[in-house]
Amino acid sequence: MLNIALIGCGRIGRMHGALVHAHRDARLAVVHDPVAAAAQALAAETGATVADSAGAVFADPGVDAVIVASVTATHADYIEQAVAAGKPVLCEKPIDLDIRRVEACRTAIAGTDVPVQIGFNRRFDPGHQALRAAVAAGEVGRLVQLLVTSRDPEPPSDEYLLGAGGMIRDMTIHDFDLARYVLGGDEVVEVFAHAGALIDPERGARLDEVDCAMILMRTASGAQVLINNARQAPYGYDQRLEAVGPQGMLQSTNRTPHGLTRFTADATAAGAGYEPFFIERYAQAFRAQLDSFLQTARTGGDAEVGFEDGRRALLLAEAAYASLQQGRAVAVEAAP
Structure with missing residues (x-):
């Protein structure tokens, strides 16, 4: 059973949270959103705990993997932090609106084997x-x-x-x-x-x-x-x-x-x-995407839809x- 953290509890974040909560092989352990009421509402529905910051999510030793469904401007930062913490990450598209920030993120995570999956669910x-x-x-x-x-x-x-x-x-x-x-x-x-x-x-x-x-x-x-x-x-x-x-x-x-x-x-x-x-x-x-991410988080290796796909x-x-x-x-x- 993988303990999943979710950052971002808006419309798409709530959907991700519900899918994790319903999955037989995963548990929605932690949620975070700058709008505290959004995180608290999802936590009440799923039994997750609420983290008071994204940093607390990445520092939590009980979190096995992270789903990022926050605003686009945070995506590259959270990918870098997830990789630095050794936590597989599924991040919604796009990686960033600025290709220069994407290239910088690519450089920052180069040489690591932490799976990074981009949310191209189609x-x-x-x-x-x-x-x-x-x-x-x-x-x-x-x-x-x-x-x-x-x-x-x-x-x-x-x-x-x-x-x-x-x-x-x-x-x-x-x-x-x-x-x-x-x-x-x-x-x-x-x-x-x-x-x-x-x-x-x-x-x-x-x-x-x-x-x-x-x-x-x-x-x-x-x-x-x-x-x-x-x-x-x-x-x-x-x-x-x-x-x-x-x-x-x-x-x-x-x-x-x-x-x-x-x-x-x-x-x-x-x-x-x-x-x-x-x-x-x-x-x-979306359900199959989550299955793929959980499998990669458990076994390691490359994500089916990786960082380079988001970049290209x-x-x-x-x-x-x-x-x-x-x-x-x-x-x-x-x-x-």
Whole structure:
């Protein structure tokens, strides 16, 4: 039974805490949040104790591993502290909004064998995993096109957007990682991005933010990758993958609460709406992600989704922003 500490008890932190609390091989031992009431509420639900600081979490000899679900600005610091304390860490994305801080963190933890896992949960979705396995098995022949669709049901609050670091670092970063996952080592070498505030131009101008993006990428082998994002989709949380090759096409489709389809005078092939948002859509993936982290924490070795995956996803985001600024395709700087 692993004793897990959780730093950050907001929406995603509460979800992580509930998953640990329900797991047969783990115990939510300690929680911490700068908002004391949030930590106390989760502790009351799970039986965890409340730490008065993040430092106390890392110094606690009874803590075996740490999940970091705090604000992004703390992620790199907490990764460094977890590694220094010898505690495996699962950290939500992104590692940081500034690639220079990510590089500094990379240097600080270099040469250690403490597992660091980044919270790209979509890699653990059964449909996405099946698509990747089929691509790797050559079912469509050589992969020539990969299409990634990700559209949120509704835009987040102004407060959220002001701290998110831009849609491409906050939202699209999941899609960059998912593309890299499916590509299986065929790294992206060039990025061409289009983005704008097309859903709410007034809000976009006020916050200097975009709400729609199309990002075209080329890999080292010449394969084409298209990511399309939107901050608003009134029909639900839209999450799809499509892989194309000379021998066929593969799709990982949206999930619905049930598979009932209705045929009536008013509608043909009317089905249930998509899952409302990421916690519901990727519930199975979040559980599998935790299983993977606990296994790595017990046995050691490399995490399934490691620090370098987080770094490379942010490098793609940086290339996309450079493309937007320059109005052209740009090379990805991903030197080892």
